[in-house]
Amino acid sequence: MEHADRELTPLDELYLQRACELAARGIGSTAPNPPVGAVVVRDGRIVGEGYHHRAGDSHAETNALVQAGAAARGATIYVSLEPCRHAGRTPPCTHALARAGIVRVVAGTVDPTEHGGGAAELRRQGIETTIAGDPGARRLIEVFAQATRVTRPYVALKMAMSLDGAVASRAGTRERLGSAEEERYVRELRTQYDAVMVGAGTIRVDDPLLTVRPPHDRERPFVRVVACESGPISPRSRVFAAAAGYAPTVVLVPAGLRDRFAELDGAAELLAVGEPSATALDLRQAMKDLRAYGLVSVLCEGGPKLGASLLAAKAVDRVFWAIAPRFLNGEDAVRVLSGADLREVRFRFDRIERAGADVILSGPTQENDDV
């Protein structure tokens, strides 16, 4: 119990919250690094603030220390994530903190990656260090912490349904299900991912823009992905419209059907998936291809067939399920998932939120394929 974490005071928690607020400014821009924020407090006064702007730039701690200057000596630093102890493109933050004369470090959450271990290093250097285990801080790095796979992206599946499990009263119709608040929630959610993905059916029926509205400037262009089988999609679909801040839309097609999608050339980035003879989309291979393409995290927003196929392929790491307070019951209703036996899929609910009239249940899947 040598390094037992000291209890946080309400004031500590306030500063930590401020560090998390600062961190959030980097969401969407820091990948593959996590968003991190830091606050330096000396004698009950904030003397420095900073956050990580984007990969390659200086870390949050350094930015806050620079602002604090000499006032950092004897100060406490609140940082949303455990400081790194490894030299990467920038020197280790643990050194910088010690050199600046910081006497106490309060970190929002542990760094679960190979960059972790900073707290132990700081303690070795005689700096009192507390890991708060703060839920807000954990959430900030959720996608980053999970997106450590080298073979496929971290994939979250987001679906919206009526309380009786349907997305529309009949095939081919678009039903406005979610509240305005739910739509806002999803736009916010997208900012945490490298890309959003939907199936071709969603493009045909809903013709969505799949835009992302960050509360800040986004450094990395946002990628939109469309997963196709054999059916055609129009090159005039709104998702292909060029826009500032967006990378060209990626279209996944079975390699054997590449020619059918020729008219998308120019409008989109076609990825031919699988063997040259493949006529069905191999989703496991498609995810590998997306990772190779540079996507570390993907938010899939349906539809029912793509969602079920991803779950069946054990390629989903987290589900977000928006439930609207209405029923779409009927023989023709389109079910929220279709076409695959998912009885073996296990997950749990670790987060329950409201978005207007809707409720959003969310949680990680279990025993997923990590290969």
Add this chain to the structure above:
Amino acid sequence: MEHADRELTPLDELYLQRACELAARGIGSTAPNPPVGAVVVRDGRIVGEGYHHRAGDSHAETNALVQAGAAARGATIYVSLEPCRHAGRTPPCTHALARAGIVRVVAGTVDPTEHGGGAAELRRQGIETTIAGDPGARRLIEVFAQATRVTRPYVALKMAMSLDGAVASRAGTRERLGSAEEERYVRELRTQYDAVMVGAGTIRVDDPLLTVRPPHDRERPFVRVVACESGPISPRSRVFAAAAGYAPTVVLVPAGLRDRFAELDGAAELLAVGEPSATALDLRQAMKDLRAYGLVSVLCEGGPKLGASLLAAKAVDRVFWAIAPRFLNGEDAVRVLSGADLREVRFRFDRIERAGADVILSGPTQENDDV
């Protein structure tokens, strides 16, 4: 603003919570009265406690005042529900409080029925009176406050489903969906209602006992109701087994098919619903018949056909929807609701709870038929 409610102190809230705890002891025994609890506090000490045991017995306030005796003079009383001002089978509590010398009343919630108005009456008598608007206190009287219809019972519909809206992978099979905590939640929920109701299909497939496990002695026998169409159910179904504390099980059958259910005579109380020629169960008429039978509140626990029919008949006042973290997707899956167009049904979620691994969404329906 003459009677502006004074802010409650944390201590006030503690005493009020105690009053609610006492009230809960009466759940299941007080109908048609609500459960009510009361605590008398004088000089920072509890000098009397009481709760309403059952209809016809003395009220919570009286019981607490009796225990307090002379110590009630100058005391504050905390009562879970606004004291009554009408003489019924017992004298009005407002009089009793004034006579005992109570100087301050803190009530958990307003009495929304025709018995309400006690707070105004107390203030007229110079007693400082606060209505706390406490959610726990409101919940205690929820069923009571709603069950004011004279034409049909207050009906809550409770369903359990997978996240993709199914109750079983195929017809005729029983799937264990909910967690043990969810089952406990439902047993607790039943205690607040006069009766639990299921469809004949549920009896055939699940053969449930539909028991209620009150955390206290129950004064009023619990009623189990089975809604039948033309299909037979076995008189050896477990729901018909006689048990202490249970009234005979009520079976609703279309009047024209009464003879088909002859072998249930003796085992159950048959209610023949509708015109003598009726061969389908008229649920609106069935609800009227249950009210005439003496049931003021009913918790319907499915299955999918009865649930959908009740919703379509606009005979549901509140939904409870338990959602398990799994999928039952497949062509043969049994949907949580079936056989009726429910797109016009409106409700909202006013309560979100966890029960083990499951999440329970609940809320009142809107614009329901009150006739």
